[in-house]
Amino acid sequence: xxxxxxxxxxxxxxxxxxxFASFRPTNDIRRTERTVFIGVxxxxxxxxxxxxxxxxxxxxxxxxxxxxEDGDEIGFASLAEVKELVRRGYLAGGIGPGPGGGEGxxxxxxxxxxxxDPIVDGEFERLREIRGWFRGSKGIAELETRAQLxxxxxxxxxxxxxxxxxxxxxxxxxxxxxxxxxxxxxxDEAVAxxxxxxxxxxxxxxxxxxRDFEDDALRYAFDWMGPRPVYWQYxxxxxxxxxHAESLTREQIIFRVPCPLRHDWDWRIQQLSDKLLLxxxxxxxxxxxxxxxxLVPVLLAALAIVSQARPPMAAPSPDxxxxxxxxxxxxxxEQMPQLMLPMSAEYSLRKFAWSELERR
Amino acid sequence: xxxxxxxxxxxxxxxxxRRIRAWIAKARAGGQxxxxxxxxxxxxxxxxxxxxxxxxxxxxxGADALLKFLETNDYKNIYEKPVVGGRRREPTKExxxxxxxxxxxxxxxxxxxxxxxxxxxxxxxxxxxCMAIKPSRVGGTTRLFDRDSYDLLQPPLxxxxxxxxxxxxxxxxxxxxxxxxxxLIMKALPRLPPAQHxxxxxxxxxxxxxxxxxxxxxxxxxxxxxxxxEIRQRPEEAAVESSILSRRRDRQSPTLxxxxxxxxxxxxxxxxxxxxxxxxxxxxxxxxxQWN
Numbered sequence: 001x002x003x004x005x006x007x008x009x010x011x012x013x014x015x016x017x018x019x020f021a022s023f024r025p026t027n028d029i030r031r032t033e034r035t036v037f038i039g040v041x042x043x044x045x046x047x048x049x050x051x052x053x054x055x056x057x058x059x060x061x062x063x064x065x066x067x068x069e070d071g072d073e074i075g076f077a078s079l080a081e082v083k084e085l086v087r088r089g090y091l092a093g094g095i096g097p098g099p100g101g102g103e104g105x106x107x108x109x110x111x112x113x114x115x116x117d118p119i120v121d122g123e124f125e126r127l128r129e130i131r132g133w134f135r136g137s138k139g140i141a142e143l144e145t146r147a148q149l150x151x152x153x154x155x156x157x158x159x160x161x162x163x164x165x166x167x168x169x170x171x172x173x174x175x176x177x178x179x180x181x182x183x184x185x186x187x188d189e190a191v192a193x194x195x196x197x198x199x200x201x202x203x204x205x206x207x208x209x210x211r212d213f214e215d216d217a218l219r220y221a222f223d224w225m226g227p228r229p230v231y232w233q234y235x236x237x238x239x240x241x242x243x244h245a246e247s248l249t250r251e252q253i254i255f256r257v258p259c260p261l262r263h264d265w266d267w268r269i270q271q272l273s274d275k276l277l278l279x280x281x282x283x284x285x286x287x288x289x290x291x292x293x294x295l296v297p298v299l300l301a302a303l304a305i306v307s308q309a310r311p312p313m314a315a316p317s318p319d320x321x322x323x324x325x326x327x328x329x330x331x332x333x334e335q336m337p338q339l340m341l342p343m344s345a346e347y348s349l350r351k352f353a354w355s356e357l358e359r360r
Numbered sequence: 361x362x363x364x365x366x367x368x369x370x371x372x373x374x375x376x377x378r379r380i381r382a383w384i385a386k387a388r389a390g391g392q393x394x395x396x397x398x399x400x401x402x403x404x405x406x407x408x409x410x411x412x413x414x415x416x417x418x419x420x421x422g423a424d425a426l427l428k429f430l431e432t433n434d435y436k437n438i439y440e441k442p443v444v445g446g447r448r449r450e451p452t453k454e455x456x457x458x459x460x461x462x463x464x465x466x467x468x469x470x471x472x473x474x475x476x477x478x479x480x481x482x483x484x485x486x487x488x489x490c491m492a493i494k495p496s497r498v499g500g501t502t503r504l505f506d507r508d509s510y511d512l513l514q515p516p517l518x519x520x521x522x523x524x525x526x527x528x529x530x531x532x533x534x535x536x537x538x539x540x541x542x543x544l545i546m547k548a549l550p551r552l553p554p555a556q557h558x559x560x561x562x563x564x565x566x567x568x569x570x571x572x573x574x575x576x577x578x579x580x581x582x583x584x585x586x587x588x589x590e591i592r593q594r595p596e597e598a599a600v601e602s603s604i605l606s607r608r609r610d611r612q613s614p615t616l617x618x619x620x621x622x623x624x625x626x627x628x629x630x631x632x633x634x635x636x637x638x639x640x641x642x643x644x645x646x647x648x649x650q651w652n
Contacts, residue, residue: 016422037485041621052510053572055454059473060486061425064452094620252623309613335616
């Protein structure tokens, strides 16, 4: 038994991002020196002055404590580590549709075998020769390695190649979404969701001209409908967006975007958010998924999110694209692991994150 | 119990109504002018006894747990071994010990714990959504406990031996129909400063529940969505959401935690609407504390 006081989780509502933690020796609540509450979205620590509210939490929807596979309490050296645990646990809890079912297109029945998108596989194979510069993303949970890799991505030729990959994958999301709408019940809201995503990819600078965007994205997204949605029947971009597209919460669209799969990706991954959340909640995601195509869905989600808060590019030049990618990488880096937790905690987080895919 | 360290009136075995009278008598004997103390007790009694606007049993719950409840209509206590954080949970040894001290016995596995609130949005620590239970669901013999029952495990209440602990537990218990109002008044009295004014409903609301200080309710009945009167949330939640969105207008992208948090709130809004449940924003009771 560890007698030196450390921070221990007393009660934890993992998917709700709330936890109580005490500074005390292992397995000894009576010698608690202080107890705090930590909750999303701010994750600031609120001192409680006594441990009883933390224990009471297990009367409602909090799990008691945090233990390793052997049932031993996991201790943390600092409150910062506990906050990181709560933060990444909360993000992992967003994987899968969660209670109440998914949003957007209904999840498909589990296929007999992996349902890869052959176009994505083929296109990424075709691009193999232009990503010779990419040295792999192994180890980027660690800040310094991450900074080095992200710096490499911003080199002009690397940036151009990365955008080519992003365009391939972005188009695959549009094709998959349109295909699902075509084969399932659809209504104005479902079409508007896809419209919103298409618009966002344009704002992110994936196409260098509106003509390319129209030939590529709009054709695949809407031509199956016959006449396109009225808000896409005009030339130009400004002034034709539907009112919903100006709503202030569109970042959450990543929870609705269907995720195309490569042949060796986990078939339980359904939404783009699944890829992003797996990558930011676990410490070793990129150690085992270390090629550029594995990074691309995560980058696409990051690019979409930072583009929400910014106007469309007036001219999607290489410089503008590089600046947008820099913003996306800065944002992504802040969402990825900020601290390495004790290995037993990292292991539990990884196990929990991947098990969330099973909740479908 | 040791009358030298615990207040002999508050921790008395007498009925809660008699404790109130004893408290006022003590104040009078101590030279305190009591017209406003008497008046404030009368104000509290009037506010707390109104059936439509009086106290409610409330349970706080997080967004994910609430969505799960909306989906399954199955609110579980820990003895039913709900799945939390990916694996089945069991009651902790502390919980088993507290439930034993409370004398819950076999009822422990069928008990659902909540708090008493007069307006407001409950105990935020346990979730941003506060479910107010319809009074008709809370039976007259439902047991109340004057405070967080886990306080029994720590000083100054802990370590007093079985007999004295049992007396303390007996002193701090009550029943919903015959003790609720007097318990709440008694809880408020020690924190009521000498006053030359009558208190307001907002004051009463805050005296009954503040932060993690509340009267505990032990409901021996399953809770279903049909037993929910309304869902409440604090204005601060709306303010935080608004702050996140306004930063975005200034071209600062929200964090992924914030994105998920806002997304969950919107899913809750849709889920509540589908079930015909009303979400109200309120900090305390009283018109000045209602946002909608």
